[in-house]
Amino acid sequence: MATTTIQVVGFLLALLGLAGCLAATGMDRWSTQDLYDNPVTAVFQYEGLWRSCVQQSSGFTECRPYFTILGLPAMLQAVRALMIVGIVVGAISLLVSIFALKCIRIGNMEDSAKANMTLTSGIMFIISGLCAIAGVSVFANMLVTDFWMTTAGMYTGMGGMVQTVQTRYTFGAALFVGWVAGGLTLIGGVMMCIACRGLVPEDSNYKTVSYHASGHNVTYKSGGFKASTGLGPNTKSKIYNGGARPEEEMQSHPSKYDYV
Numbered sequence: 001m002a003t004t005t006i007q008v009v010g011f012l013l014a015l016l017g018l019a020g021c022l023a024a025t026g027m028d029r030w031s032t033q034d035l036y037d038n039p040v041t042a043v044f045q046y047e048g049l050w051r052s053c054v055q056q057s058s059g060f061t062e063c064r065p066y067f068t069i070l071g072l073p074a075m076l077q078a079v080r081a082l083m084i085v086g087i088v089v090g091a092i093s094l095l096v097s098i099f100a101l102k103c104i105r106i107g108n109m110e111d112s113a114k115a116n117m118t119l120t121s122g123i124m125f126i127i128s129g130l131c132a133i134a135g136v137s138v139f140a141n142m143l144v145t146d147f148w149m150t151t152a153g154m155y156t157g158m159g160g161m162v163q164t165v166q167t168r169y170t171f172g173a174a175l176f177v178g179w180v181a182g183g184l185t186l187i188g189g190v191m192m193c194i195a196c197r198g199l200v201p202e203d204s205n206y207k208t209v210s211y212h213a214s215g216h217n218v219t220y221k222s223g224g225f226k227a228s229t230g231l232g233p234n235t236k237s238k239i240y241n242g243g244a245r246p247e248e249e250m251q252s253h254p255s256k257y258d259y260v
Contacts, residue, residue, distance in 0.1 A: 003198030004102045006191050007118060011097050014125045014188025018090040020181025021132045025083045028053050028063065029172035031143055046172060049080055075142045079135045083178075086131030090185060093124030097192065119196040125189025132182030136175050143169055 028048035035044075044055040053063040066072060099106060100117035147168055 003195050006198070007100075007102060007195035010122070010125075010188045010191025010195060011101065012188070013184050013191065014090070014097070014128075015094060017125075017129060017132075017181045017183070017185030017188055018087070018094060020177055020184065021083065021090065021128070022087055024132075024136070024174045024178035024181055025049065025087065027172075027174035027177065030139060030174045031169040032172045034147070034168040034170045045167060045169075047169065048172075048174065049076065049083070073142075075138060079139045082131045082135030082138070086128045086135065086182070086185075089124050089131065090128035093121045093128060093189075096124070097121035115196050118192055122189045122192030122196065125185055125192060127189075129182045129184075129186030129189060132178055132185065136178035136182065140171060140175055143171060 026048075028051060029046045030048045032046040033044055042057045046053055046055070051063045051065040053061055055061045069077070096117055098104070099109075100114050100121055102111075102114060147170065
């Protein structure tokens with residue numbers, strides 16, 4: 001019961017995390033305009049992975065998609081690739097994990113097959129979560145670098161007076177959604193891997209049986225015994241009251257009845 005609970009909880013967490021990764025990838029607020037020095041402005045700018053938007057004070061918003069691929073920064077393209085790979089891997093893992101649930105029976109599928117499918121989906125969920133966290137972290141690092149470079153260019157000489165007015169960008173809501181979603185997907189994958197150990201049937205563990213070579217069997221009877229002498233295949237033994245004598249030795253001493 002505990003194994004089934006862990007598997008279902010891990011599946012739900014990974015499903016929620018994958019939905020969050022998909023939502024974060026499509027959001028436009030990956031970077032927003034910093035309003036620290038200018039809290040009152042007529043235009044507010046924010047950017048996403050696929051387009052940049054401008055929001056006016058009147059409430060009108062205009063978004064323009066990126067019509068080029070080669071003209072975009074390399075880091076932005078890397079973030080796109082990481083998020084897309086994470087979503088694709090997570091979607092495949094989600095499909096596999098549905099058939100791996102212990103509460104769902106499909107034909108004559110054995111528990112060992114479900115255990116392997118659960119482990120596979122857990123590893124793929126972990127990869128998906130790591131891709132999402134890495135993509136969001138790379139974009140956040142790019143924002144931090146641009147922010148401080150822009151700040152250093154704004155304040156120059158003359159006692160630190162502002163010489164130029166430049167637009168600075170800070171963290172948007174999509175970054176926090178991506179971090180949380182990647183973490184949920186990662187935790188869900190770990191729980192799926194833990195549940196895999198409980199799904200392995202105990203009968204799959206082969207029990208060793210010790211083998212003992214059989215020794216020489218000796219049969220004892222009252223008044224004599226019977227044993228193999230090892231003299232050859234033609235050698236036979238008979239039971240007498242005095243013991244066991246080979247048949248060849250018996251034939252070397254003829255009895256009186258042989259001459260009749």
